Amino acid sequence: MALSADGEATHGIAPQILAKIRVREEHRFRERRPRSQQLHAEAREHMPHGVPLHWMSQWGSPYPIFAERASGARLTDVDGHSYVDFCLGDSACMFGHAHPAFTAGIAQAAELGASYMLPTRDAIAVTRELSWRFRVPFWQLATSATEANRFALRIARMFTGREKILVFNGKYHGSVDETQVELRDGRMAPQHGIIANGVDFDRTTRVIEFNDLDALETALAARDVAAVLTEPHMTNIGMVPAAPGFHDGLRRLTREAGTVLILDETHTICMGPSGAIGELGLEPDMVVLGKVLAGGIPSAVYGMSAAIAQSLESITRGPGINHYGFGGTLAANALTVRAIRVALDEIMTEATYRHMTTIAEALHDVIAAQIKRFSLPWHVSRMGARVEYLYQPSVPRNGGEAARARSDEIELLSHLYFANRGLLLTPFHNMALVSPSTTLADVRAYDSVFSDMLGEFTQSPVPHTNQHQDHDSHI
Ligand SMILES: Cc1ncc(COP(=O)(O)O)c(C=O)c1O
Incomplete structure (x- = not known):
């Protein structure tokens, strides 16, 4: 676990900053997702945690987003928000939702x-x-x-x-x-x-x-x-x-x-x-x-x-x-x-993978650049279409080392922060998965939100290198 008992910064982030941001982000989440909230209340009548699979309640949000539909690398929720989906059903739809x-x-x-x-x-x-x-x-x-x-x-x-x-x-x-x-x-x-x-x-x-x-x-x-x-x-x-x-x-x-x-x-x-x-x-x-x-x-x-x-x-x-x-x-x-x-x-052709790999490389590079820009002791890796960062400077050699480079607090808040700005990341990981439908514009959206988030987490806002826009006017 990342947080030291005395509340000192671990993995380069101070816990009291995270706590403050979490309050704001939870408020923002609730304010903009009344239908999901209502459905979750109904769902709790017959499902533990209000979901048909308990993992679905582990996104770091006060309650789950209820999905309406998805296509390619886009998902729409019941409140009408549209997301760039880097989770892709936790890999089940790695080749894009509703692939024709x-x-x-x-x-x-x-x-x-x-x-x-x-x-x-x-x-x-x-x-x-x-x-x-x-x-x-x-x-x-x-x-x-x-x-x-x-x-x-x-x-x-x-x-x-x-x-x-x-x-x-x-x-x-x-x-x-x-x-x-x-x-x-x-x-x-x-x-x-x-x-x-x-x-x-x-x-x-x-x-x-x-x-x-x-x-x-x-x-x-x-x-x-x-x-x-x-x-x-x-x-x-x-x-x-x-x-x-x-x-x-x-x-x-x-x-x-x-x-x-x-x-x-x-x-x-x-x-x-x-x-x-x-x-x-x-x-x-x-x-x-x-x-x-x-x-x-x-x-x-x-x-x-x-x-x-x-x-x-x-x-x-x-x-x-x-x-x-x-x-x-x-x-x-x-x-x-x-x-x-x-x-x-x-x-599952060479051409499909070529596209996924090219976009994943671009995503890897923007994450690496932001980690460097904010001087965080983190690193990012890419494995084909999968891109993930961990809270230690070097690539771990084994599971024990990797486990010490994780923090539930930072991860869960990151997922909430991203969801509030129209991007879905795989829960239980800092992982973003690229599909054949994912575009460079989606990568730029990730970059922009990541930059804002790190600026807030480290309390060192930096002028944007690119134009930040929420993906959906509802968000
Ligand atoms: C490497 C690996 N094997 C097996 C599984 C199990 O997959 P499922 O939950 O679809 O049974 C997972 C799930 O994440 C996995 O990562």
């Missing part, structure tokens, strides 16, 4: 019936495409990345006959019980901020810091770890890139230990049409990918090596066992598979 290709594909598929418990031709096209993009030959579908990670872990356990998994400190792979653990003073402890889930972590899990190959070698030495589950670069505690040589070491050590290497590309798919696996030439045993694949409708895929696929087939061929023990009635429904096919054929 998705809308047409989904509408067409819906007319043919949504779900049959039978395969369609689309599934062949989709899995063929995934195989060459992500370098594993066999695939199954799930309804969320959480689910796909759970299934992948279960397969790895079955394949190796081992129970333990290994994850890196500061990771997030969805609501997967045995990963809800972290390092505290060098020891495993239940994940900070999550209601304890009763898992016996000593039995199920090992946690080490990312980029620490010595610790990995030690953790795998007993040859009792079924799987290492990791993102290629960490993205959920701020952005922590893999150090040079880390992936080579990770691959070598997991192979030597007979441990399945599962790469979770759910966020790193922002790096290119084949994710980090394509960009870095990685060789996983299993791959998980969710969120972005079907234009915002639930979808995920998980891939595996031929050896793992063969073992699944041979186990279920024997007498008495005909079921992996997991699956899902709605997984691989025809409508979702069509949407994934549309994504792979028409949207």
Whole structure:
């Protein structure tokens, strides 16, 4: 946590300034969003926190903004405000809201019936495409990345006959019980901020810091770890890139230990049409990918090596066992598979990523320039279409270091400040995601609000370098 007990400035910002600005911003938020307030009051009658998913109440605002509609990188709320959306459904709509290709594909598929418990031709096209993009030959579908990670872990356990998994400190792979653990003073402890889930972590899990190959070698030495589950670069505690040589070491050590290497590309798919696996030439045993694949409708895929696929087939061929023990009635429904096919054929192309990367580079540069201008001890990183800043001067080497470079107080107020000026940022992060519809004008809008905010946070207003305008006359 950022704030020191005596109220001194941490991460370059004094807490008493933040407290003052928060009062003003909350007032401004309430004044301009009466309809959202009214709907939230109604919603509280039947939903805890007044939202259908409790994360939706965690935007730093006094109550949630109720959404009306969205298109491309723009979202409109029930009070008529229009926002430039850098959140994009927390990545689910990374390719833009209501992308015309998705809308047409989904509408067409819906007319043919949504779900049959039978395969369609689309599934062949989709899995063929995934195989060459992500370098594993066999695939199954799930309804969320959480689910796909759970299934992948279960397969790895079955394949190796081992129970333990290994994850890196500061990771997030969805609501997967045995990963809800972290390092505290060098020891495993239940994940900070999550209601304890009763898992016996000593039995199920090992946690080490990312980029620490010595610790990995030690953790795998007993040859009792079924799987290492990791993102290629960490993205959920701020952005922590893999150090040079880390992936080579990770691959070598997991192979030597007979441990399945599962790469979770759910966020790193922002790096290119084949994710980090394509960009870095990685060789996983299993791959998980969710969120972005079907234009915002639930979808995920998980891939595996031929050896793992063969073992699944041979186990279920024997007498008495005909079921992996997991699956899902709605997984691989025809409508979702069509949407994934549309994504792979028409949207997740080199050209799409070129645009996203160019705009993200521009966003990175304006954030870097403002941090420098206000002499803040912060840094900004970019990973493909994802841009995020953290409250420390250098890029963190691991999750523990990244966790110390965060501040709930500054983050939450920043989100509120931005929302009040017509820009949505991903909650739980300082992250801005760029879509194919995001423009340089959107970047300039970010720059202008960021400059004003830092001027206020540091109490050093600086003349604008560009013309600031709120995005919507209502705001
Ligand atoms: C890397 C990673 N894996 C898995 C998930 C879980 O995704 P979902 O919440 O869609 O199940 C997330 C969610 O943020 C994620 O960041």
